[in-house]
Amino acid sequence: MGVAEPHKTGNETTRGWQDRDHRHYLHPFTDHRGLGRKGARVITAAEGVYIQDSEGNRILDGMAGLWCVNLGYGRRELIDAATRQMQELPYYNSFFQTTHPPAIELAAVLDEISPAQFRHTFFTGSGSEANDTVIKLVRRYWDLSGKTDKQVIIARNNAYHGSTIAASSLGGMDEMHKQTGILLPGIEHIEQPYYFGLGGDLTEDEFGLQQACLLEEKILQLGAENVAAFIGEPVQGAGGVIIPPATYWPEIQRICRQYNILLIADEVITGFGRLGEWFGSTLMGIEPDLMPFAKGVTSGYLPLGGVLVAERIAEVVIARGGEFAHGYTYSGHPVACAVALANIRILRDEAIIERVRDDSGPYFKQRWAGLADHPLVGEARSIGLVGAIELVAAKTSRERFAKDVGVGSLCRDFCFANGLVMRAVGDTMIVSPPLVMAHAHIDELVDKAWLCLDLTAEHLGISK
């Protein structure tokens, strides 16, 4: 008689979930009508590095949820930390001269694990909000420094910085720009360091320098006195796991210093161990002024984001700035901070990031590189525990398939049906698995990827 228990799948069929899903739930980045015809896959449980759907299929999660479940699913310590904090203090804000232990402790721990220039953190609820915060911090910093003309932020084509209007303006995704119609003024984009797609006949190192020089050209064109900051992901994630040549970031750093421009590293994916260092910037050899983060900070168990603010910025904005008129109801949410603390404790105690650097990362690199031998694969690249393969119609000429073939989605669907989550970005297949993957999981991931490449080739009538 009473109201059905909302989360129980017991007496609901997959079809039933799908029907209600379509009737009521508008998904992010989804063609609602198209999904309605197909029906969404209903994920009901997860454990370790596997998710489970409502049909009882067990699927290896090659994407760690959405780049975030770095510790894998079902970690008791995170669940306990949340439960304890819920009981003690489930919520309080820090707007009106109040604070609470979880946010203080997390900010202090972030000081310990982040590069030396950072001592302060501003908390947000997500990566998008972190990047909105970045824009305000940058403006405020230059205003307070008496350089009020320094307003333009330079970003890159095919960058992803989130989905709010400010964050999608920073991003370089054409589709998002077209649909929004409203974009923030004062943001300029330069071409990305995408060697496979744009490198032509240059060596990787030459190409890296050439793409970094685009920043210098843009600054000179705008006038350095008008440029506030440059923002980039150490490794582009949503754009297709684009790993810049080794020459790229050091040259970007040099240019930012020469022209007195702030350097922002969007660490939302690359933070908290993804590349085998606490932060991707360390691996790239750069010293950013601002580092937005989110995703892996809680292994996705609860939403949390923030911005690490270098002391030279914090001193000006906080010490001289009076009230910084910005913040969110959930800034420093105590339960999210408690989960982040537990997450970071495990990353430290179990030396998971060192393992990515010294063991699972190198093993993954070697196994993943083997996919380049497949006839559909034009390149297999990886760094830490992210990887991409480029699907091509002709291996040597890097010729792409025609757009209407939709080879990426085809391959992605074969993966899902065969027990692997691998994402398609156009015709680039990407993975970003939990950092706790054992060698056997990496073997399973690569073997399944190969099988699904075979199935894709077979479907297209391509002989091996």
Ligand SMILES: *Cc1c(COP(=O)(O)O)cnc(C)c1O
């Ligand atoms: C996911 C992502 C964001 C946005 O984070 P949300 O929590 O989805 O708002 C920002 N930057 C990068 C690099 C991301 O991958």
